[in-house]
Amino acid sequence: MxxxxxxxxxxxxxxxxxxxxxxxxxxxxxxxxxxxxxxxxxxxxxxxxxxxxxxxxxxxxxxxxxxxxxxxxxxxxxxxxxxxxxxxxxxxxKKRKLTKAAQEKAKEKAKKKGKKGDGGDDGDEEEDPYTALSKSAWSGAPVKPPVGNLEKCAKCEKEFTVTKYTMAANPGPGFLCHKCAKESGADPFKKPASPRKRKAPAEKRTVVNFEQSRFPTLASLCINIITRHIDDVEALGDIGNINMDQIAKAISKNRSLTPENAHLFYDVQNTTLTLYDVTNLTPLGLCALASLNPNLTSLRLDKCGRMDNTVLSSWSNSLPSLTRLELVGPFLVRAPAWQSFFASHPSLTGFLITHSPRFDLECMTALRKHCTGLTELRLREVQKLDDEFVDIMKKMTGLTYLDLGYPESSLSEEALVELMTGVGQGLTHLDLSGHVLVTDTFLMEGIKAQARVLTGLALANVPLLTDEGVAEFFDAWAMKCESDELPSNPPLTTLDLSRNTTLSSSALIAILSHSGATLTHLNINGWKGTSEESLNQIAARAKELRSLDVGWCREIDNFVMKAIMDKCEKVKEVKVFGCNRLTEHCPRKRNVNIYGVEAHMQVV
Structure with a gap:
């Protein structure tokens, strides 16, 4: 068998x-x-x-x-x-062998039992599901009698008719009539709260920009190839200064500049050098930059966060002809290094730094003492800037460019008026963005009374300015000063009054009346209350515009944009973020880039 x-x-x-x-x-x-x-x-x-x-x-x-x-x-x-x-x-x-699924289920039950901590013996066997009592027998919850039955209230002992709203007594046993249920603090007729709906995740939107794509030239194709193969271009030899700046901008987009390929931009005959992202250059590489370009007169380095005292000390000896220095982010350089550098470069005419928290009053004193011919000064996002700096800066009567934007603490209005009294008559560019203590008084007493040749003005994010005050200032700026016979200030070419939400139609009309004929760059981003009629004046009066930012001006629509496209023939760039009256039929123009048309946004 x-x-x-x-x-x-x-x-x-x-x-x-x-x-x-x-x-x-x-x-x-x-x-x-x-x-x-x-x-x-x-x-x-x-x-x-x-x-x-x-x-x-x-x-x-x-x-x-x-x-x-x-x-x-x-x-x-x-x-x-x-x-x-x-x-x-x-x-x-003997006990049967459990399947894997049954074993996993038994383990989960054992874990839950351990978490409850009921003090039971670990060796207790699992109850038989065929002979165990039902869950309702253990719950202790009273069984509600059928609707319509007569029951005796557990509290007042009166008979009442059972309804679907009848509630059990707490503590039991028994049930309560509606009156006793309300007196106990519970509302038997209250509807159960509906479950809260889960909020849908916010939609991610992509705003479409109208950028004019033209047929690339041979030079642009070569620049793109060089950018992609920047590490292999040493054998190309002389590329030419004309395209060198474009290559520097292109490689800064993906942070490709390294100490190895930076030699492409170095030359002993260089007099100017601009690098837009030197994050990957070490202090040793920045010292080599000065040694390989000893004849530099103008140097600009953006994102130079790795620059320290040793670099600036090396430059003091390696760059004897330097007259203009522009740095973005030299926050590791300390005050003694700045002072030594100023002492070694008395011929410095331009000193422009952004985000340097260690630059203090002693550095400012050394700059004023050694660099007497300074014409350009930028101390942007300098934390230690205060009213004491004004006592030194007001003596720099040769300044033509002054940028004190976005300090940690705003300078007082009295100090700024005093500063304009000292240097205002020679300034051609003034940037006081972020000084939140500036009011309409400074416009009249500081700029109108002192400025004579100003062509560029930036007062962004100055919340105390009013629509009426700005309008009055531009209306009166064209007239001669009453105190003397000095000529009035010419019209502006660049104006930035963005992020001032109180400014509106009156200010815009006064600006266009004073400077509309010469404006090339205008930024009124955030003027949400500006009327459509005043916005139409941009196309009628500012025909020299190259760049325009009207973001968050709510009255911008297709007709206003069409007028700007038709009448501002030189415009190259328009930003319209937040202008939700523009539709998918927003007018377009050849060679004009339009950024931020929300009607064309794509939900992803």
Whole structure:
């Protein structure tokens, strides 16, 4: 006889019961256990005994011949009807092996039980799901009587009719009438709060810009190739100064300038050098820059955050002809290094720095003492700038360019008026953006009374300026000063009054009346209250515009834009962020870049 463990097909229900541990053996054992508990002990016997088959004489013999094989077949198939009454110490009573899914489920239950900390024994066996009490029996929650029944209130003991709003007493048992339920602080008629809807994630929008793409020239194609292969261009030789600045701008976009390829821009004959991103140049590389360009007279370095005292000390000796220095981010240079540099360069005429928190009053004193011919001064985002600087700067009567924008603390209006008294008559460019203490008084007493040749003015983010005050200032600026016979200030060419939300139509009309004919750059970003009629005056009066920023001027629409496109023939760039009246039919013009048309935004 074959001993292979082969069995025939079974139904899906039989297979499911077998995997769940439900077999005839376990069912019979559970039934026998129940009968024993009730006092009815059944008499078990083999199903193939002689009494059942009617052959008493061959009882024992038939058992010996047939039982072992039948038992083996029944155990292999999972049905053992002859062993229903096996003793408890037989292997049939051993725990069955759990499947992997059942084992994982048992582990999860054990973890939950451990977290509850109910103090139960770890060795307690899991309850049988067939004999365990239902969950409702353990919950202790009272069963609500049917609607319409009469119940006695657990508090006032009056009878009332049960409704769907009837509430259980707390503490129980029993239920409360509506009156007692309200007195207990609960409102039986209150509707359950609807679940809060989860806010949808904010839409990410891409604002479309109209940029004029022209057919690239051969020079631009070469510049792009050089930019992509900047590390391999040393063998090209002389590229020419005309395209060198364009290459420097191109490689600054992806921060590709390194000490190895920076030699492309170095030459002993260089007199001017501009690099727009020198983040990757180490202090040693910045020292090498000065050694390989000893004849520089003008140097501009942006993002020079790794520059320190050793670099500036090296420049004091390596760049003897330097007359103009422009740096963005030299925040590691300390005051003694600045003072030594000023002492070694008395011929300095331009000193322009941005974001230098260590530049203090002593540095300013050294600059005034040694560099007497200074004409350009920028101290932008200098933390230690205060009114004491004014006592030194007002003596620099030769200044033509002055930028004191965005200090940590605004200079007082009195100090700024005093500064304009000293240097105002020679200034051609003035930037006092971010000085939040400036008011209309400074416009009249500082600029109108002192400025004579100013062509560029920036007063961005000066919240105390008013629409009426700015309008009065520009209306009166064209007239001669009453105190003397000096000529009035000529019209401006660049004006930045952005982020001043109080300015509106009156100020814009006065500006265009005074300087509209000569303005090339105008920035009124944030003038949200400006009327459509005054915005139309831009196209009528400012026909020399090259750059215009009217972002967040809410009255800008297609008709205003069409007038600007048609009448401002020299305009090259227009920014219209926040102008939501512009539609998808916003006028366009060849060679004019329009940025921020929200009607063309794409939701991603």
């Amino acid at each position: 074959s001993r292979n463990n082969v069995r025939g097909p079974t139904s899906a229900l039989t297979e499911f019961l077998r995997e769940s541990g439900i077999t005839p053996t376990t069912i019979a054992r559970r039934r026998a256990t129940g009968d024993a508990a009730n006092g009815n002990q059944p008499v078990a016997g083999p199903s193939n005994s002689a009494q059942n088959i009617g052959d008493g004489e061959n009882n024992g013999e038939g058992d010996e011949q047939t039982t072992p094989r039948r038992r083996a077949r029944n155990r292999r198939s999972g049905y053992d009807s002859d062993d229903l009454d096996e003793p408890e110490d037989t292997p049939a009573t």
